[in-house]
Amino acid sequence: MTKLILMAGPCVVEGLDKIKIIAKDLKTIANNPKIDFYFKASFDKANRTSLENFRGIGIKEGLKVLNEIKKEFGYKIITDIHECYQVELAAEVADILQIPALxxxxxxxxxxxxxxxxxxxxxxxxxxxxIDMQYAILKAIKTRGGENADYETSKRLNVWLTERGSSFGYGNLVVDMRSLIIMRKFAPVIFDATHSVQMPGMGGGKSSGDSSFAPILARAAAAVGVDGYFIETHNDPKNALSDGSNMIASKDIDSLLDTLIKIKELV
Known part of the structure; x- marks a missing residue:
């Protein structure tokens, strides 16, 4: 069976000591032979609602922290990039470069x-x-010498796509499970279980959310069929500096992954 891809970690780098605690909590998952694990954290979150919201410790210090995690724990790394000049710097540390939804x-x-x-x-x-995400995929495919955006080509050229919910009026998101099937025709699909339960702008100048729905949506996505999951996690979500309201506590993530793997095997 193909390994289940998992990208998990805090929303943003809060500092080396804090991020090490979360990294330690994820060791069991990272060592699971059924999981292809990537440690996730952003050195900067440039799309915060308010200027006062914490956005990270910057590219230089943030990548330094992520590199420490990579060396100490042996984890592969995924991080966001927001501007072209960041690509070369981030690529020195990250195994996955993530293009944010916005x-x-x-x-x-x-x-x-x-x-x-x-x-x-x-x-x-x-x-x-x-369906229009195929054109974003094609930008990457053609840059890498491919011609068509189909599942096998995107998989071969290492171009992935992540579902994170769709705007449902103001201040809410909804996940249309049909989109997982549609997008999987032209790329491997990752399901973002935690951003999908966000309530954008409903936290008084920041996003809020309801993390209790994240495991439910993740199980539904597993039943539909996806290649992996993006799950933001923190040892203390209530005191996380970004997106804490939709995170899954790191102590709870093992049992969720066990369930997702069992559903994947059944499907």
Whole structure:
């Protein structure tokens, strides 16, 4: 059976000591032979709602911390990039370069990222029709010498796509499970269980959310069929500096993954 891809970790790098605690909590999952594990954290979150919201410790210090995690724990790393100049720097540490949802149409960013030998993970914008994400995928595919956006080509060229919910009026997201099937025709699909339960802008200048729904949506996605999961996790979600309301506590993630693997095997 193909390994289940898992990208898990805190929303943002809060400092080396804090991030090490979370990294230790994920060791059992990372060592699971059925899981292809990537430690997730952003050195910067440039799309915060308010100027006052914590956005990270910056690219230099953030990548330094992620590199320490890579060396100490042996984890592969995924991190967000927001501007073209960040690609070369991030590629020195990261195994996956992630295009944030709000930047999924940014041609220059996708093309520049695709010039590297890293896996490219493009997050579907909350405002995007899932069928139209094939054109974002094609930007990466053609940069890497391919011609068509189909599942096998994207898999071979290491171009992935992540579902993270769609805007449902103001202040809410909904996941249309049909989008997983639609998008999997032209790329491996990762399901973002935690951002999908966000309530954008409903936290008084920041996003809120309801993390209790994240495991439910993850199980539903497993039944539909996906290649992996993106799950933000923290040892103390209530005191996380970013996106704590939709995170899954790191102590609870083992049991969820056990369930997702069992559903995958059944499907």
């Amino acid at each position: 930047l999924c149409r940014q041609t220059d960013l996708i093309v520049e990222s695709s010039k590297t030998d890293k896996i490219i993970n493009i997050k579907k914008g909350q405002f995007m029709n899932p």
